[in-house]
Every structure is written in structure tokens, then in C-alpha cells.
Amino acid sequence: xxxxxxxxxxxxxxxxxxxxxxxxxxxxxxxxxxxxxxxxxxxxxxxxxxxxxxxxxxxxxxxxxxxxxxxxxxxxxxxxxxxxxxxxxxxxxxxxxxxxxxxxxxxxxxxxxxxxxxxxxxxxxxxxxxxxxxxxxxxxxxxxxxxxxxxxxxxxxxxxxxxxxxxxxxxxxxxxxxxxxxxxxxxxxxxxxxxxxxxxxxxxxxxxxxxxxxxxxxxxxxxxxxxxxxxxxxxxxxxxxxxxxxxxxxxxxxxxxxxxxxxxxxxxxxxxxxxxxxxxxxxxxxxxxxxxxxxxxxxxxxxxxxxxxxxxxxxxxxxxxxxxxxxxxxxxxxxxxxxxxxxxxxxxxxxxxxxxxxxxxxxxxxxxxxxxxxxx
Numbered sequence: 001x002x003x004x005x006x007x008x009x010x011x012x013x014x015x016x017x018x019x020x021x022x023x024x025x026x027x028x029x030x031x032x033x034x035x036x037x038x039x040x041x042x043x044x045x046x047x048x049x050x051x052x053x054x055x056x057x058x059x060x061x062x063x064x065x066x067x068x069x070x071x072x073x074x075x076x077x078x079x080x081x082x083x084x085x086x087x088x089x090x091x092x093x094x095x096x097x098x099x100x101x102x103x104x105x106x107x108x109x110x111x112x113x114x115x116x117x118x119x120x121x122x123x124x125x126x127x128x129x130x131x132x133x134x135x136x137x138x139x140x141x142x143x144x145x146x147x148x149x150x151x152x153x154x155x156x157x158x159x160x161x162x163x164x165x166x167x168x169x170x171x172x173x174x175x176x177x178x179x180x181x182x183x184x185x186x187x188x189x190x191x192x193x194x195x196x197x198x199x200x201x202x203x204x205x206x207x208x209x210x211x212x213x214x215x216x217x218x219x220x221x222x223x224x225x226x227x228x229x230x231x232x233x234x235x236x237x238x239x240x241x242x243x244x245x246x247x248x249x250x251x252x253x254x255x256x257x258x259x260x261x262x263x264x265x266x267x268x269x270x271x272x273x274x275x276x277x278x279x280x281x282x283x284x285x286x287x288x289x290x291x292x293x294x295x296x297x298x299x300x301x302x303x304x305x306x307x308x309x310x311x312x313x314x315x316x317x318x319x320x321x322x323x324x325x326x327x328x329x330x331x332x333x334x335x336x337x338x339x340x341x342x343x344x345x346x347x348x349x350x351x352x353x354x355x356x357x358x359x360x361x362x363x364x365x366x367x368x369x370x371x372x373x374x375x376x
Contacts, residue, residue: 002065004102006109009059015044018059018093020287021071025095025153031144032151033277034285035133043128050243051128054079059093060109062102070096072106074113075128083238089114089376091124092134096159103159107374115376123168123373131244131309135172135346135369136160142366146307146343147277149174149367157370165372172371173355174345175363179331185362186331193328196321202267204329207257209249216245218259218266222312227351248273248309256306256333260313260322269312270326272334275305275343306330306339311347311354323357331361 009018019040026032042048044059051057057075061068073093081087091110096103114122126134133150136157145151179186196202207215220241252273260268279298284291308330313323334342344363347354355365 002101004069004105005063006105007061007063009044009061014061015041015059017068018044018061018071021061021068022095023285023287024068025097026151029151029153031141033144033281034283034287036280037285037287049128050246051075051077055128057128058113060106062096062106064097064099064102069099070094070102070106072110073127074110074122075126076114076117076119077128080130087118087120089117089119089122090126091122092127094125094156096156098153098155098159100159100162104163107160107163107165111374111376119376121373121375124371126371129243135371138171138368138370140174140365140367143176144277144281145367146174146275146305146345147273147280148307148309149277149345150369160372163374165374168371168373170348170350172346172369173349173365174343174367174369175347175355175358176366177342177344177358177361177363178340179335179342180340183362185360189324189331189361190328192321193324196325199321201320202260202262202317202322202325204258204260204268204325207252207254207259207271209254212249215259216241219245219269219310219312222266222269222314223310225314226312251276253337256330256337258326258330258333260317260326262317262322267314267317268322268326269310270308270330271310272306272308272330272342275303275307278303278305302338304340305343306334306337306341307343307345309345311344311357313353318353323353327357327361 009015019037046052055075055077057073059073060071062070071093072091074089074091076089094106096106111122125136132148135150137150137152138157220238223241248271252271256272258270259266279301282298283295286292286295311323344358345367346369
């Protein structure tokens with residue numbers, strides 16, 4: 001009879017084992033983009049990770065017959081709970097061999113951690129924030145994920161559902177849009193955008209990085225107003241937004257981060273960042289010293305994909321053409337920069353606006369992710 005043990009991650013050696021365990025799960029998987037080990041080691045360090053300023057987390061490893069067989073994080077984001085009026089815990093960094101007993105023990109450990117803190121529910125998988133590589137991949141195994149999107153084995157859905165988890169919200173989906181061809185959809189969008197611009201509804205501009213905090217304030221307002229119509233939507237915490245935008249600021253080209261202003265009011269936000277996963281898929285997470293040589297080689301190459309992570313327009317400007325203006329300007333600028341396709345991810349399946357706009361541009365749904373919940 002096999003013996004399964006769960007151990008809390010404490011030492012540097014254990015943290016390294018925790019971070020590198022996915023290499024066992026995804027060995028030979030051509031779609032997996034290994035996470036950067038130096039970045040993940042920071043996430044596990046309370047003295048370095050930004051999450052620990054407003055949350056707490058513990059990390060656990062599962063061993064089966066003495067060999068590492070799985071891992072999980074249990075966490076609570078106090079700031080987000082307070083701003084959203086919730087009492088949730090979360091699980092994340094979940095990886096497991098295809099063994100229900102191993103997965104059950106990992107989930108039970110995370111649930112017990114949350115119960116000890118009097119939390120009412122556990123949701124996930126989330127990886128300390130609510131916007132990076134979250135969820136279980138349900139559909140779309142023909143191409144690697146774009147930046148900030150995840151990848152999981154097909155059997156993960158079974159492991160989660162068999163433990164009693166149910167969907168937390170409608171699925172999150174990703175669209176791919178080919179911008180190399182002068183399609184009928186793109187021509188029509190451009191004409192409608194030109195008419196909207198002629199009406200003077202709004203003016204599209206690029207990001208002002210020299211006033212980043214003010215721009216972040218504008219995004220915060222848009223997030224909490226433009227998405228309020230979604231089922232079970234709760235407001236974004238400002239600190240959580242800062243955590244999400246931190247890497248975005250590092251890699252973004254302001255020419256491809258668009259805002260729409262109506263007078264002195266910002267009414268739309270449409271950011272594009274290079275799909276760095278096209279580079280990272282080749283560098284093995286910087287696991288070994290020679291992987292840095294691979295990084296030097298591949299980082300000279302521009303990705304073909306431009307990833308767009310938010311399409312935010314104030315509700316009172318829906319139907320005015322502002323969204324089409326942002327889409328049209330982004331497509332033109334992306335083509336100028338040499339991009340061939342646009343990733344639009346992730347948007348909620350119940351969002352009536354973004355999927356419709358993506359389809360009007362000829363976008364094709366290519367990924368579907370699901371997050372789960374379980375009452376404690």
C-alpha cells in the first residue's frame with residue numbers, strides 16, 4: 001500500500017523542489033511554458049513577494065512512497081477580502097501526478113489551512129493574484145498559452161471535480177485574431193471606427209508612463225465600472241491592481257497601451273504587451289546556467305503575438321464606437337510593429353461585449369479556463 005505524506009515547505013531546498021516539481025508533470029509537453037524559477041522563488045519568499053504586504057500563504061509538498069508527487073499553496077488575500085466583502089481563501093500552484101489520493105490530500109491540506117483561519121470558502125487555482133495563469137485549462141490544446149495564461153494536463157479537471165469542487169464563475173476564454181490579412185471584418189471595423197472618430201466621441205492616445213500612478217488610478221476606476229455588470233462581480237482592490245500592473249509596466253511599450261479620453265475623463269483602456277511566452281518557451285524557466293544563453297539568443301527576436309489583457313470601456317460609452325476606435329488603432333499600430341496576431345485574453349464568457357467585439361474582428365476562441373470553489 002502506497003504511503004502519501006504532506007510536508008510544509010520551509011527550507012530553501014524545499015522551496016527549490018516546490019518550484020521545480022512541474023518539470024516532472026510537463027516533461028515532453030510541447031505546449032508548456034516553464035515559469036521563470038527566479039521569479040517564483042521570490043513569490044515564495046515573504047521578504048520579497050509583493051503579495052505578503054496584504055496576504056499570507058503557506059506551501060506544501062506531497063510525497064508518495066518517498067518521491068515528490070504534488071504541490072499546493074494555501075493563501076488568503078486580506079486586502080482583497082476586505083474590499084470585496086468576502087471571507088475566501090485560495091489554493092494555487094497546484095500540480096499533481098494523475099492520482100486522486102494525492103490530489104485529495106493536497107486539497108484537504110489547503111482546506112484545513114483555510115478553516116484554521118475561519119475562512120468560509122476556498123477558490124482557485126489562483127497564484128497569489130487573481131489575474132495571472134489562473135484556472136484549469138478546459139479547452140484549447142493545439143497551441144501554447146499567451147503570456148499570463150496557464151496550461152494544465154487534461155486530467156486536472158477530473159482531480160478537482162472528484163474532490164467536490166464546482167465552477168466558481170462562468171469560464172474565462174481567449175481569442176486569437178489574425179491581423180496579417182485585410183479581412184472583411186477588419187475593413188468594416190476600420191470604417192465604423194473612422195465614423196466614431198469623426199463624431200468626436202473620444203480621442204485615442206497612448207499611455208503616459210511619466211504619470212504612471214495617475215494612469216493606474218484611471219485603470220482602477222475603469223475596472224470597477226466597466227466590469228460591474230458581470231455576474232458576481234466584486235470591486236478590484238487598488239493594491240491587487242498594483243501587483244497585477246507591476247510586470248506589465250516593466251514590459252509594456254507605451255505606443256501599444258491605449259486610452260480613450262472624452263474631454264478630461266478617461267473612458268476606455270486597451271493595453272497590448274508582447275507575447276513573451278514565445279520567448280520563454282525556449283529558456284526552460286532559467287533552471288540551469290546555460291538557459292541564460294538561450295535567453296540572450298531568443299530575446300533578440302520579437303514575438304509575433306501581441307497580448308491584450310483588458311478591454312475596458314465605461315458603460316455609458318458602449319455603443320458609441322469607442323471600443324471599435326481602440327481596436328482599430330491597436331490593429332494598425334500592431335501591424336506597424338511587425339506583429340501578425342493578437343491574443344485577447346482572458347475575458348469572461350458572460351461578458352456580452354468583449355467576445356462580441358473579438359468575433360466582429362474575426363477572432364477565434366482558442367482557450368477556455370475554469371476556476372473552482374468549495375465551501376468550508
